[in-house]
Amino acid sequence: MSEPVDGPVWVGIDVGGTKVLAGLVDATGRVLRTARLESGGPRATEAALEQTLTDALDLVCEGVTPHGVGLAAAGLVDGAGERVAFAPHLPWRDADVRARLSSRWGLPVALENDATCALWAEVEHGVLAGVSDAVLVTLGTGIGGGLLIGGRVVRGAGGMAGEFGHMQLVPDGRPCPCGLSGCWERYASGTALEVAAEGRLATGPAITAAARAGDELAVAALADVGRWLGVGVANLVSALDPAVVVVGGGVSSAGDLVLAPAAAALRTHLLAARHRRVPDLVVAHHAEHAGVVGAAALARRLTQGSPAG
Amino acid sequence: MSEPVDGPVWVGIDVGGTKVLAGLVDATGRVLRTARLESGGPRATEAALEQTLTDALDLVCEGVTPHGVGLAAAGLVDGAGERVAFAPHLPWRDADVRARLSSRWGLPVALENDATCALWAEVEHGVLAGVSDAVLVTLGTGIGGGLLIGGRVVRGAGGMAGEFGHMQLVPDGRPCPCGLSGCWERYASGTALEVAAEGRLATGPAITAAARAGDELAVAALADVGRWLGVGVANLVSALDPAVVVVGGGVSSAGDLVLAPAAAALRTHLLAARHRRVPDLVVAHHAEHAGVVGAAALARRLTQGSPAG
Structure with missing residues (x-):
């Protein structure tokens, strides 16, 4: 290029x-x-x-x-x-x-x-232009994360803020290579998508393509990952109340196949969802x-x- | 007075x-x-x-x-x-x-x-003087929360940041009056402490007093609440990487009976706990x-x- x-x-x-x-x-x-x-x-x-x-x-x-x-x-x-x-x-x-x-x-x-x-890319040249409070969740091998609060990118006291993928969502849940168990990224990531497809479709892109062609297992696998995405996003929204949640990484290329179930789970699992503005789930502008x-x-x-x- | x-x-x-x-x-x-x-x-x-x-x-x-x-x-x-x-x-x-x-x-x-x-009280006249990045968790009837990031108090896009108590820690867990289930405050709060004491000791202060006198059930109840406090705090630390976590509210008056198991659970459930500075758990200076x-x-x-x- x-x-x-x-x-x-x-x-x-x-x-x-x-x-x-x-x-x-x-x-x-x-x-x-x-x-x-x-x-x-x-x-x-x-x-x-x-x-x-x-x-x-x-x-x-x-x-x-x-x-x-x-x-x-x-x-x-x-x-x-x-x-x-x-x-x-x-x-x-x-x-x-x-x-x-x-x-x-x-x-x-x-x-x-x-x-x-990746968060800076969205702030400077993407979907977060003009937004002050946002969360970025990237679904790849694991979950990457970024936090924008009051217009500033948050790095934390030791530079480790945004490690959303290792928030525990399931007590005594799936083991994680990090040494913990039940980590969010075991349920919502490209890796989790392959697990949800029960090994029948080996890669995220193959699963997304099969789902677009109507394969029920592939659709269900993306919905499962989307649902867990929504559960974890609800936790982040309860804590941080962002205006926008950006979803990036390879899995986000599945679009509404993963974002629609995620948005539904976000509403179901968010405190007072009917009494507040529930943040939009938006696909990241920048990919690779x-x-x-x-x-x-x-x-x-x-x-x-x-x-x- | x-x-x-x-x-x-x-x-x-x-x-x-x-x-x-x-x-x-x-x-x-x-x-x-x-x-x-x-x-x-x-x-x-x-x-x-x-x-x-x-x-x-x-x-x-x-x-x-x-x-x-x-x-x-x-x-x-x-x-x-x-x-x-x-x-x-x-x-x-x-x-x-x-x-x-x-x-x-x-x-x-x-x-x-x-x-x-309550967060402002600690920032201006308490344990957060001079601290830039902190989380406040108050354990009362439920969980209240406050966030200090980069020296600024975070309110979120709609003013609802800090609702830590309704982050879901247990899928299909204990029902919460908010309408959700498995909320953190069902496991770590004054209310949760009474549940953990199995109804034998009716109030938080009574449980704390009994634990100080060596009552095993009361000690175990505070340890159970402390452990769940640590699990949820680990999630917040993964996301935000604060320098200090302040614990306030009635339950915090139990001191190490609740904070020692919380600190242990924080280490056990935090990503790369041996490769990072794990934030201190500190009792709030201000109570009622x-x-x-x-x-x-x-x-x-x-x-x-x-x-x-």
Whole structure:
């Protein structure tokens, strides 16, 4: 993917456990070019991962100098946006990532958690423009989350806010790889969708396609995931009272097959649903580029003097 | 209760379903005088309730002119702090309470939800001085809640943030008077404590006293409530990552009999508890005067030009 570049540009790099996705992004959030490389996962060395990021940056910047780079890291980023404290799928361990890469590249660098970047993408260039209070729930392998309160992105005292996926919804429920049980993401995620399809359809996209073709098991699997999505969203709405709930990630591409049962469950499980404004459930504008667009938006805010948060 | 008054004072009035508690409060949060009257509950008329508030105000203001009055209302207050939208235990229905009483009394009036006032009391004159990110959970008949994020009290898009008590912790669990089932406050509250004591000890204070005297059932009942408190707090910490969790309300007077099992359950149910700072569970500084002190603090902020929030 490559489009002509004129005007200032920034780079967003989504650093995940399996892939590194870099994108050249303009001030309106348009992705002009992308490059995708294998990240090497947790077994790569820090040096190898950072070389991969450098390669990806070079690929999207051919003939162009960006104003800054944003990194969307699949891990826990400290409150200052300086260090990756912990990342189960990456080699970084309490690593001074921002300063190191900024020095290496000679460019301003912004560092943020990938789910928080996805929230920024919606705030700056998506369905949350002009919204002050919102929750983002992304349904992928697990659940990612982001919180916008009073117009500010919430990171929490230790940078770990938004870990909605590990809220316990079922006492002594399904075991979770995190070591707990009954976690929300065991019931509402791409993984949960595959479980609900009883192994007959192996992937989320296959289940969604089958449901669109009228397959009853596939429809029921999406409804089951949607219902659990609604139960967990009701809990978040009770706690936070957002104006909008954005649903992103692969499962959201099923649209109303998952959102209609979710909206019904939200009404059924929300306190005083008839006496209040129940927030809208909205599909995220950004899909696979959410991290790239959000990270680039943070880099833009950094270089244009509008501090993030 | 009456102490000499010198220096500026404000009045806080806690408007609950059974009682109206007014207090004359100085700039340091000290309660100098109080007056308690029956509120009349939901069957009183608006006019009768507002006369009761006026009587309570007159009682604490004898010989003194306050700078302003704060109202802590047991109900849903709109985001602007103007109206009581809905209050199950009071006669107000979408009532323009703030302007009406300000006009009647010829004084500046601040209006806020009672649980939010309790949070303000801890922020201004309690255990949350200097803390930016905190959650307040009050265990009384039900669960009240308050949220402090980035140094700001969170009210939500419709003023209903902090309704933690109706987050569903148990699918198809205990029925709740709110119409839902499995709500957190069915498992962790003064009411839940009486259920856990199997009717043998009728009140929370009696259960706490019995537990202090070594009664095994009473100890187990407090531990059960504490464990459920910890499970729900773990969910809030996963979502919000606060630095401190404050526990208030009648049940918190049991101290470690309820907080030690809660802290243990919080660790057991929190994602990556060994890889993060687990927030402290702290007993609220303010007990029965929390609403009064917080409402008076809001009135003080209003009249001293430091806008709340």
